[in-house]
Amino acid sequence: MVIKKRNGEIVVHPYIPNSVPEVQEEMLREIGVRDIEELYSDIPEELKFKGEMKLPEPLLSEYALKRHVKEILSKNRTCDENLCFMGGGCWPHYVPALCDEISQRSEFLTAYAGEPWEDHGRWQALFEYQSLIAELVDMDVVNVPTYSWGQAAATSLRMACRITRRDEVIVADTISPERLAIIRNYCKPVVRVKLAKHDPETGMMDLENLKSMISRDTAAIYFENPSYLGFIETHGGDISEIIHEVDGLSVVGVDPISLGVLVPPSHYGADIVCGDLQPLGIHMNFGGGLAGFIATSDEERYVMEYPSRLFGITKTTVEGEYGFGDVAFERTSFAKREKAKEFVGTAAALWGITAGVYLALMGPKGMWEIGKTIMQRSQYAMKELSRIDGVRAPRFKAPHFKEFVVDFNDTGLSVRDINKRLIEYGIFGGIDLSRDFPKLGESALYCVTEIHTKEDIDRLTSALGQIIESKR
Amino acid sequence: MMKGGKIKIRDFHEAKWDEPIIFELSRKGERGILVPEVEKEIEEAVGDGISVLPEHMIRKEYPALPEIAQVRVLRHFLRLSQETLGATINIDIGQGTCTMKYNPIINEILAKSPEVTEIHPLQDEDTVQGALEIIYKLDLFLREISGFSKFTFQPGGGSHAIFTIISIIEAYHRLNGEGEKRNEIITTLLSHPSNAAAPAVKGYKVINLYPEEDGRPDIEALKEAVSEHTAGFIVTNPEDTGIFNPRIKEFTDIVHEVGGICAYDQANANGIIGIVRAVDCGFDLGFFNLHKTFSSPHGCGGPAVGAVGVTERLKDFLPVPTVEFDGKKYYLNYDIPHSIGKVREFYGVFPVILRAYAWIRSLGAEGIKEVARVAVLNNNYVMRKILEEVKGASISFPKTRHRLEQVRYSFEKLKKDTGVTSEDVIRRMADFGFHLWTSHHPWIIPEPFTIEPTESYSKDDLDEYLTTLKKVVEEAYRDPEKVKNAPYNCPIHNIDHEPLEDPDKWAITWRAYLKKHKKWE
Numbered sequence: 007m008v009i010k011k012r013n014g015e016i017v018v019h020p021y022i023p024n025s026v027p028e029v030q031e032e033m034l035r036e037i038g039v040r041d042i043e044e045l046y047s048d049i050p051e052e053l054k055f056k057g058e059m060k061l062p063e064p065l066l067s068e069y070a071l072k073r074h075v076k077e078i079l080s081k082n083r084t085c086d087e088n089l090c091f092m093g094g095g096c097w098p099h100y101v102p103a104l105c106d107e108i109s110q111r112s113e114f115l116t117a118y119a120g121e122p123w124e125d126h127g128r129w130q131a132l133f134e135y136q137s138l139i140a141e142l143v144d145m146d147v148v149n150v151p152t153y154s155w156g157q158a159a160a161t162s163l164r165m166a167c168r169i170t171r172r173d174e175v176i177v178a179d180t181i182s183p184e185r186l187a188i189i190r191n192y193c194k195p196v197v198r199v200k201l202a203k204h205d206p207e208t209g210m211m212d213l214e215n216l217k218s219m220i221s222r223d224t225a226a227i228y229f230e231n232p233s234y235l236g237f238i239e240t241h242g243g244d245i246s247e248i249i250h251e252v253d254g255l256s257v258v259g260v261d262p263i264s265l266g267v268l269v270p271p272s273h274y275g276a277d278i279v280c281g282d283l284q285p286l287g288i289h290m291n292f293g294g295g296l297a298g299f300i301a302t303s304d305e306e307r308y309v310m311e312y313p314s315r316l317f318g319i320t321k322t323t324v325e326g327e328y329g330f331g332d333v334a335f336e337r338t339s340f341a342k343r344e345k346a347k348e349f350v351g352t353a354a355a356l357w358g359i360t361a362g363v364y365l366a367l368m369g370p371k372g373m374w375e376i377g378k379t380i381m382q383r384s385q386y387a388m389k390e391l392s393r394i395d396g397v398r399a400p401r402f403k404a405p406h407f408k409e410f411v412v413d414f415n416d417t418g419l420s421v422r423d424i425n426k427r428l429i430e431y432g433i434f435g436g437i438d439l440s441r442d443f444p445k446l447g448e449s450a451l452y453c454v455t456e457i458h459t460k461e462d463i464d465r466l467t468s469a470l471g472q473i474i475e476s477k478r
Numbered sequence: 479m480m481k482g483g484k485i486k487i488r489d490f491h492e493a494k495w496d497e498p499i500i501f502e503l504s505r506k507g508e509r510g511i512l513v514p515e516v517e518k519e520i521e522e523a524v525g526d527g528i529s530v531l532p533e534h535m536i537r538k539e540y541p542a543l544p545e546i547a548q549v550r551v552l553r554h555f556l557r558l559s560q561e562t563l564g565a566t567i568n569i570d571i572g573q574g575t576c577t578m579k580y581n582p583i584i585n586e587i588l589a590k591s592p593e594v595t596e597i598h599p600l601q602d603e604d605t606v607q608g609a610l611e612i613i614y615k616l617d618l619f620l621r622e623i624s625g626f627s628k629f630t631f632q633p634g635g636g637s638h639a640i641f642t643i644i645s646i647i648e649a650y651h652r653l654n655g656e657g658e659k660r661n662e663i664i665t666t667l668l669s670h671p672s673n674a675a676a677p678a679v680k681g682y683k684v685i686n687l688y689p690e691e692d693g694r695p696d697i698e699a700l701k702e703a704v705s706e707h708t709a710g711f712i713v714t715n716p717e718d719t720g721i722f723n724p725r726i727k728e729f730t731d732i733v734h735e736v737g738g739i740c741a742y743d744q745a746n747a748n749g750i751i752g753i754v755r756a757v758d759c760g761f762d763l764g765f766f767n768l769h770k771t772f773s774s775p776h777g778c779g780g781p782a783v784g785a786v787g788v789t790e791r792l793k794d795f796l797p798v799p800t801v802e803f804d805g806k807k808y809y810l811n812y813d814i815p816h817s818i819g820k821v822r823e824f825y826g827v828f829p830v831i832l833r834a835y836a837w838i839r840s841l842g843a844e845g846i847k848e849v850a851r852v853a854v855l856n857n858n859y860v861m862r863k864i865l866e867e868v869k870g871a872s873i874s875f876p877k878t879r880h881r882l883e884q885v886r887y888s889f890e891k892l893k894k895d896t897g898v899t900s901e902d903v904i905r906r907m908a909d910f911g912f913h914l915w916t917s918h919h920p921w922i923i924p925e926p927f928t929i930e931p932t933e934s935y936s937k938d939d940l941d942e943y944l945t946t947l948k949k950v951v952e953e954a955y956r957d958p959e960k961v962k963n964a965p966y967n968c969p970i971h972n973i974d975h976e977p978l979e980d981p982d983k984w985a986i987t988w989r990a991y992l993k994k995h996k997k998w999e
Contacts, residue, residue: 009844009848010844019840019841019845021579021580021582021773021837021840021933021934022845022848022849022852022933023934023935023937024852024855024856024935024936024937025848025852029937030852030855033855033856033859033937034855036859036862036863037855037858037859037862038862039858042851042854044880045854045855045880046753046854047880048722048880049722049724050724050727053724053727053754053758053759054754055754055755055758058843059622059623059752059843059846060622061619061838061842061843062839062842063842064839064841064844064845065839065840066840068584071836072587072588075588075832075835075836075839076588076591078608078611079588079591079593079608079612080593080608081607081608082593082594082597082605082606082608082609083597083601083605083606084592084593084596084597085596085597085598086592086596088605090601092598092600092601095823095824096599096600096823096824098598100514102511104510104548104551104555106590108552108555108559110586110590111556111564112564112566112567113559113560113562113563113564113566113567114559114562114777114778115566115586115775115777116564116565116567116775116777117563117564117565117776117777117778118565118573118576118776118779119573119779120562120913121904121905121908121913122970122973123905123908123965123968123969123971123972123973124492124563124913124965124968125562126561126968126969126970127557127558127559127560127561127562127969128558128562128778130497130499131558131559131562133499133986133988134499134988136986136987137499137501137987137988137989138500140988140989140990141541141542141543142541144541146986146987146990146993147987148986148987150779151780153634153635153638153822154634155823156820156823157634157638157822164679182823184823185823187798187819187820188819188821188822188823191645191797191818191819191820191821194645194680195648195652195657195681196680238531238535240531240532240535243534265541266537266540267528267536267537268531268537269534269535269536269537269538270537270541289595289596290596290597290599291594291595291597291827291828291829292594292597292599292609292824292825292828293598293599293823293824293825293826293827293828294824294828294829294830294831295781296822296823296824297780297781304986304990309984309986316986317986318977318978318984318985319499319988319991320973320975320976320978321973321974321998322970322971322973323963323971323972323974324970324971327496327970327971328499328970329974330973331973331975331978332978333979333984334979335978339637339671339672339674339675340671340918340919341919342675343671343674343675343686343919343920344677344684344686345678346675346678348675348679349637349672349675349676349679350637351636351637351638351672352636352637352767352769352779352780352782353635353638353780354634354779354780354781354782355777355779355780356778356779356781357780359555359778362500365543366500366510366543366546366551366555367511367548368510368511368513368543369508369509369510369543369544369545369546370540370542370543370545371509371540371545372509372512372513373540373541373543374537374540375513376513377528378526378527379513379514379516380527381527381528381530382516382520382521382525382527383520383527385524385530386520386523389523405530405531405532405535425602426602429602429604429605434601434602434605437600456513456514457514459514460517460519
């Protein structure tokens with residue numbers, strides 16, 4: 007029993023109150039057994055692990071632990087100390103102080119599955135997050151967040167298949183490769199996923215190609231706006247019309263931070279809208295800040311197909327009191343196991359609350375202003391980068407939001423080499439697209455947001471100019 | 479609680495703020511935060527930025543978000559946080575199955591470092607060596623604990639880990655040309671609901687094994703269920719009864735004999751970490767929830783990680799990328815021949831991975847075994863006290879004497895005696911600052927309640943909880959109406975479920991409420 011140091015000294019671990027030997031003895035007496043081993047008597051001896059777990063010696067003092075972990079972490083170079091121009095599904099945005107203050111509150115951080123009366127604040131905060139996103143996308147139903155945009159898109163497509171009772175979906179081929187991989191795995195082997203071509207000039211969907219692919223087997227078409235490659239798909243209305251003609255659904259992935267200035271997909275025919283909350287006040291966290299949302303209209307045939315928790319407002323036994331609870335809980339796997347709509351469990355609720363705080367702070371004007379400032383800055387970056395000999399930005403002839411493809415093919419340099427050199431300047435260059443989009447050759451996906459000042463963009467331009475010039 | 483040397487029932491009242499919905503705080507013109515203004519030179523170079531958009535793509539009306547000054551937003555959310563009974567604040571032993579344990583504050587401090595929060599997942603590997611080292615080493619630690627050969631941290635929760643496991647099983651059989659034929663997954667009725675739900679997403683027929691009288695899954699039923707159609711078997715052990723199935727190795731052998739794959743749901747491994755390893759029970763793959771056993775906080779339901787581990791023969795099916803070490807440098811490996819692809823973007827929720835790493839480093843091998851032992855000690859202590867002192871309560875499957883880390887109990891007798899249900903007791907417990915939970919569905923144990931007193935609670939904490947539970951039950955016998963009408967000391971009273979089930983009345987957002995609430999009258 008109890009933890010012992012190498013020298014045999016007993017350790018009472020601060021995380022384990024009852025590692026006090028006397029307390030253990032008292033409790034064993036109460037239970038009526040000699041030792042803790044006896045409580046494990048139902049486990050056959052041959053299944054018990056007799057070897058030794060090769061784990062490092064414990065760092066028992068909090069100081070030693072902190073020092074050790076800090077030392078490892080110090081090998082990371084952060085986007086605070088360097089200029090980061092990478093997005094692609096995880097974006098550098100400013101995180102308001104209040105978002106951190108609320109998301110680290112012990113009550114929210116450590117809560118889990120409390121009941122509507124004792125955890126009233128958690129229920130209300132998540133209901134408010136749903137309500138705030140609903141305004142942004144201009145739709146009446148939003149879920150408690152799922153793992154990420156990729157999962158939200160995959161579930162949206164499976165919902166579309168159940169609603170239409172069809173088993174084929176079409177996805178725009180400019181989708182994020184990560185999200186496509188998630189969708190493919192989530193659909194296999196039940197739903198067929200087909201890719202639709204884009205116009206090589208504009209990046210937007212090739213509508214003729216789309217028409218030729220669509221049939222009455224098609225449950226849904228999925229495209230993103232802004233697209234993974236940064237351009238804005240301006241034919242959303244035409245696309246929705248094409249799929250609606252065969253009674254399929256239009257599913258659109260969206261970056262919520264764009265929706266102060268961009269028209270929400272529900273205005274161009276989207277039936278299901280999904281996306282990621284990370285831009286809304288959540289740190290990048292090496293990709294750990296992702297959280298997916300799904301939104302639809304309030305029709306029963308849509309609501310009943312969500313696998314997610316949906317928090318609804320209700321009355322209590324006291325007049326005038328707001329209460330909250332699960333809407334149509336019987337849909338979920340908690341109630342119905344294998345007969346449920348997909349499955350639900352722990353996902354990303356705290357980021358939902360955080361996104362709610364963000365939208366409450368920003369308000370309507372803030373969302374307009376942030377969209378505008380992002381577009382101005384990214385346009386300035388494209389303009390400046392294009393002045394470098396051999397560099398073309400954007401690669402696609404279309405309006406863009408915060409990301410854009412920079413074409414380096416005429417520089418004679420690979421994106422890989424350019425990015426290695428940029429690190430020496432304290433700059434993390436755009437995402438190398440040569441592996442996932444080989445047709446674009448040596449191109450990179452750059453991201454410019456409200457955090458990038460004119461000076462930052464000029465620094466990037468100057469560094470790239472020097473790197474390219476020096477190789478000529 | 480102990481006060482003046484005596485156990486005393488706490489005189490509790492949770493914060494009640496009667497807080498409006500955030501939209502009701504809106505006052506036209508107020509601002510919560512201002513956005514960095516664009517420099518004059520940028521404006522001169524590109525104009526307003528918006529007019530590059532075709533007219534039909536520009537949002538004409540502002541989204542109808544509320545307009546609220548910063549301090550008012552802060553106050554609102556602080557009040558909501560006070561109206562939430564976080565696990566750290568109460569003695570949270572009443573949320574069975576979920577392993578509510580202490581989430582060390584030092585790990586929060588570490589997770590808030592810019593070296594964690596301000597790194598982009600696609601940065602050059604050379605610039606994130608620290609993060610990759612933490613991920614790689616946690617993989618090594620979990621291999622020691624489970625006996626598996628490799629872990630992925632990509633799944634964003636336990637149910638997601640189950641789905642990942644089912645994806646691997648499906649890919650394995652498909653590669654062997656048996657994808658179509660092997661169309662069944664076997665689980666047990668008392669395993670977590672997602673063990674049954676996730677396979678159905680992949681098109682599997684799901685077979686649930688029922689428990690026998692001693693609470694253990696029926697081995698004869700398994701023998702009948704297995705066939706050439708068996709793709710795999712996924713099970714929680716111990717289930718939420720706290721009963722360990724001692725014949726588990728026979729179960730996995732039976733499944734292996736027909737060519738099936740065995741998966742271990744160790745979302746909650748708190749009673750057996752360091753005591754029993756998954757591989758020794760014959761499992762081919764399995765998962766741990768880092769937000770349960772490994773101390774990362776639950777965050778109201780995520781962000782989280784379900785860490786999936788596999789034996790050597792399934793390594794080639796893991797999602798890409800895995801984190802590897804070549805002796806000098808940590809790197810991402812995308813070269814996994816039969817990979818299922820991806821289940822979540824990037825490599826997992828890094829702050830959660832970091833907290834699990836720090837927790838293991840603080841405890842070491844002996845400390846981890848002590849966690850399991852004390853969790854089991856605490857649980858058996860609570861069970862003994864409930865059986866001896868709480869009238870109207872019983873345990874499920876009373877034939878089995880010892881339990882590991884949790885127990886599913888029943889208030890069947892209490893209900894028969896008084897009409898008070900387990901849900902009534904749950905509401906009344908909240909009046910004293912305690913959470914209690916029923917159980918997963920289906921309720922094969924009538925009037926269930928499930929308690930899991932992890933290693934994080936002292937004997938005094940457990941005694942306080944038990945004393946309160948005893949008092950509530952005594953009250954139920956004395957004055958059942960009082961218990962039935964609870965809660966009284968919470969932010970709100972009992973809720974009306976009816977509008978939540980009616981499509982004409984349910985309101986999942988404030989805007990829907992404004993359209994529909996008149997139908998509530």
